[in-house]
Amino acid sequence: MADEPRNAALGITYLLGQLGNLAVRDFKNRMKSYALHPRQYVILSQLRDDPGISQQTLSDRLLVHRSAMVGLLDELESRGYLSRERNLENRREHSLVLSKDGRDLLDSLRETAATFEKDFLSSLTNAEAKKLKSLLQTVATAHGIETTTPNHELVVVKQ
Template identity: 30%
Template sequence: MTTERDLGPQLSARLTYLLKRALIDLEHLHAEYLAPVGVSGRELAVLLLLDSHSPESQQQVAGRLGVDRTTMVALLDGLEAKGLVTRHADAGDRRRNVVELTGTGRAVLGQAVHASDEAERQLLADLDDAESAQLRTLLTRLARTVRSPRTDGSRHS
């Protein structure tokens, strides 16, 4: 296991490093806990989105998740092969493919959410409930703040 001493204080205190390290750890935990359910973390994100926005077009799902069209098609192909989603032409616009959860998809989603919750509990095991809630609150605030790259070369003071 890499320690602060191995990395040095400048790197180990950088937000980029800390967030990336937490993400890598959570991805490994998700892989471990989701494997018995038969879905990946990326597939879980698609299922969660469809559960709250179904029916959606492939393009809408890709846009909401911030993934390119090719990646979305591959994700949906995999989910469809597992019988978790179905795609069909929209009755109102035949050019548009609509994606919906199947009954099996809803059942697997419930199992996957439980597994994901356990992975998150493992990641946050060293934090108490208040600290875990505070971390979620702070990350939610950061995630909801829309930032665009500065193009004029100036910096915030």
């Protein structure tokens, strides 16, 4: 056979690295009409699930340094998708909340993301895609990467 592989193993590290880069780059491209970074989509998702969250907590959860978070939030705020409000219980913190426009944007982005994921994994059956996602989540959780938004202990948003 002319194309029988000699080396079957460049390793999981290589696979994850290349696929991770590719997925993020392609998704960014798919989002280009929104002029947003994939990370900003993830930020909007977290704010929907955790209204009132602080920048530091958001940074910890998404593994983005708080200094890098500032610019990402600046842009989302200037475009009216979220607002920063002083947390009156701890005036060092900003409470981040989605605006109506932000929620609408997120709804639209979710469709884009769902379509992208379907396309990106089109070489797998639905069952395989589900299995892959489940395995990745197990590994991610073991490494402290949060893939779900936990119910947390009391964030008084407005009242």
